[in-house]
Amino acid sequence: MGLRDDLERFREVGEQRRQDLSEFIQYGDLGQSLPHEIRIPIKIVDLPSFEYDQRDQGGVGQGGDGTPDVGDPVGQPQPGDGDEPGEPGEEGGEHEYYEMDPEEFAQELDDELGLELEPKGKRVVEQKEGDYTDITRTGPASTLDFDRLFKAGLKRKLAMEFDEEYVEAALKVDGMGPQSVFEWARSENIPVSRSWIEDAYEHLPAEERTTYQTIAEMEADVDRTPTAARIREEGIKDIPFRREDERYRYPETIEEKERNVVVVNIRDVSGSMREKKRELVERTFTPLDWYLTGKYDNAEFIYIAHDADAWQVSRDEFFGIRSGGGTRISSAYQLAAELLEEYPWSDWNRYVFAAGDSENSSNDTSERVIPMMEEIDANLHAYVETQPSGNAINATHAEEVERHFGEDGSTAVAYVTGPGDIVDAIYTILSTEDNE
Amino acid sequence: MSKPTTDRADKQRIAESLEPIVTEAHELATTLGLDPYPVNYWIVDYDEMNALVAYNGFQRRYPHWRWGMTYDQQRKQRQFLGGKAYELVNNDDPAHAFLQESNDLADQKAVITHVEAHADFFANNQWYGLFADDPNAARMLASHANRIESYMEDPSIDREAVEKWIDNVLCLEDCIDQHRPFSTVEDWLEEPSMASDIEEKLEELDLSEEVLGQVFNEDWLESQRDEDGVATFPTEPERDLISFLRTHGRQYDEATEKAVEFEDWQREIIELLRREAYYFAPQKMTKVLNEGWAAYWESIMMGEEGFAEENEFIHYADHQAKVLGSPGFNPYKLGKELWEYVENVTNRRAVVEALLRVEGVTWRNFHDRVDLDRVHETLEPAPMVDRIRSDRLDTLDGDDPRIDGDALERARDGEIDVDRFPWKLLTYEGMAERHYSLVKPQHRGFLKRISQGTVERIARYLFDDSRYGSVDEAIEAVNHTAGWDRMYEIRESHNDVTFLDEFLTQEFVEEHSYFTYEYMETTEDYRVTSTDVEDVKKKLMLRFSNFGKPTIVVEDGNYNNRNELLLAHQYNGVMLDVQQATQVLERVFELWGHPVNLKTITKELSENDIEVARRRDSEPTPEEVGKLLRYDGEELSETELPWEEVSHLAATDVDYDTKPEEWLA
Structure with a gap:
């Protein structure tokens, strides 16, 4: 607790207790408002007390150069009874204002009076731009739907990835050459290219090409890791972004009244x-x-x-x-x-x-x-x-x-x-x- | 609040550099006759200053949004003033005063001299004694803060409910009996106001059985009670609304729709806030007096005694002009002017009394026989007190009552910088002569202005009228301390109301161009209505009596025999702000638990009355109508009352309306 809290509470209380709208309309100081910014004084936030009627009370003034004549107007009551904080004699009682825009005002008045005025649309304003919900294949870079591009790339990646160790292991089976491994891989739905297999085969030392006798023996020895699990373990080094995956967002065209x-x-x-x-x-x-x-x-x-x-x-x-x-x-x-x-x-x-x-x-x-x-x-x-x-x-x-x-x-x-x-x-x- | 702009070391350094100044100021103040509480000075930064102002000069207050509001306003207002010199001192023993680190030295000095005078006022004005001789304020307010914080943090109590409760009580913070010494609610209770004490009282009266049987029989006693066996209360209208509600109030329980006992925390909060209201009341009652007092001594010390060095002085004068010279009515300025006026009037009276005691001088021939210009010259302070310089020390007489003999010795030994601090060689008497008001340039003419009527009034009470052989002899005998002596008496016993009531004169009102104004219904603006002292006084009374607020009392705690509360507005001719009054009633309901009522008198005017008056080029006279405002927990109502129900509330002794008779239709 402390003054910081007090200040915060004041702001909250001020918001709640700004002058009630109908009270403001009846008695408030309308002159402080601008057409597009309605300023409701929240001086009312200060607590009420038993006071004299200000007009009926009259008051005492002091002339600057001599005493004015009886009957002279004196303008607004002269402030500064020293009650206000700040320098003595300074214009006191600066109001706090709660600011509303006309939309908020209309909303509040609707709530307060139970009005249901629905404004009618009249003149058609052509081709208003709506939300950017339509999609095209070309467009300015700033409207590129990167989320979509990334997801497409990821899908592509998942589709192209395979367990390299597992395929290599197949090459180590006696009698399996690139051609037979390629055919085996296809039957196993492993998305590997023929050239990758040939390349791997060439780099495989001759003595390892006969490690296993049969495919069955290899499969028993080496576990095939599913792609998703492998990505989770190793991470993804790069996502293949393709031009064809790019989509650009485009605003909907709305005809609005x-x-x-x-x-x-x-x-x-x-x-x-x-x-x-x-x-x-x-x-x-x-x-x-x-x-x-x-x-x-x-x-x-x-x-x-x-x-x-x-x-x-x-x-x-x-x-x-x-x-x-x-x-x-x-x-x-x-x-x-x-x-x-x-x-x-x-x-x-x-x-x-x-x-x-x-x-x-x-x-x-x-x-x-x-x-x-x-x-x-x-x-x-x-x-x-x-x-x-x-x-x-x-x-x-x-x-x-x-x-x-x-x-x-x-x-x-x-x-x-x-x-x-x-x-x-x-x-x-x-x-x-x-x-x- | 925000990051401190200066670290502690800087503040420490500033504080140390000010220490000798504080010592000097205190010494000077004492020489001038002031008797302040010791003052602890603190160096604070801009934000801390604003925070302290929000807390009324203390470091800890109970949590409340109102402090936040003041803080916020304070920040915004002071932005425009450049956050300049601000004087803040609290009423405590020792007093605590706060100096803003960004002030320059001239401002700090001004603030310090000002503060010394306030601390003197706190310590010696009897109205402050009504609360306590030793206020122990900082500790009291901190302990209140602790209590209220603990309630707010108590999970079984809704924090918002505590805040609302505080709001309810604060609406009534000026509804206390500020002219009575503070007593706790318990003690207040013991003061006999309840009719349940009647039997006890009758016993005290020690009446014979016969009388008791005939006059105060059971029927009579019964008539003093309502059906619950409690007589109508209060027996006398009660001004201390807070105490009354604390003692007899209930809270309204929404769930059961019934009035139920207060919770302990509710009762305690009412008590704490009431105590604070009593603590702050004297400050509200002595604004003109206290601020004027401080401004007066500040100007003596700063301006006349050269407490500010010459290069600082211009700066100071500039600041002073800004504070006191702002346009419009300024109670601080009024205070200073009135103190100076009292000083002048007292001194003038002493001079005139002396002159009237010159053989052959009477009030009739006063203006012919006495050459007041010559008197003026004779009154000039003696060179011994007025022109003290290090090279003239040998002309001073250590045995003269105006000279401080010890100080003179030390000065001769070179221990005192006489050219810088000539006042150190003087006593109170010496200072009074040195600062004798009638010969100051700004008061030149005050003596000469005295009217024959005034001289006559003074002569009326004078007996020993041929004491002196010559005018010079008489002036020689004039006591230069008369003005100050009187001022010290006044600061001990007066408050704003008594001060204004006693010392405001037509001469003063004219000299300082005061006037009254009223709202005109026909032209819909405010117009000057009078420059007569009685009118000005009336309006000032309205503004300073009872904190400038209408007097509201409890008239009946069992109104209509239905446990309703009846408050009454003691109407002095100025009507209530009815709208605010109804808002207060809504909150009083929370403290009473049953419907609450307020009797008042309003003024009514029809558009037609105004139109008629306008055509006649006069002001309409409104009709006074009795009104009952009522809040029953759900609805506000306003009903007209027959005049006999409110006639006892209408005061007829003073008419606060200052409009000239001939303006009225």
């Missing part, structure tokens, strides 16, 4: 979308993106922000934008339809996710949005209503969409009033898609 997905994320950025609502959207959309990235071979994302008009933005901007204007959700679907032309339905799986507080300009939902949702081919359309304080009176978009599509397998509507609803919303969305 690539599983492509394009995900359209639409967000209402109008004035009514305050910080809490914005954060709920981010917490719902981000795991969906990760999940689909993990499920599909190739995932592409389109981000659309809208108020009364819609425009395309980058992912980095997407969750931060805040604008002033009114709301017309159809503007976003209009733009989505245009952008999706580049991703033909025949080749691409499509998901269109929209989120907002259900406020929309009058009749826009029924007259424009719903028809467009029907028109845009997609595996799934979803609308996520983020309304922390329940419904506002004129916020009916989600209801209208839900009423129109009902239990349709390609449209999901989810309501998120607080972080506690997020995991349910994700489940609702991901379990709606028809898997036929």
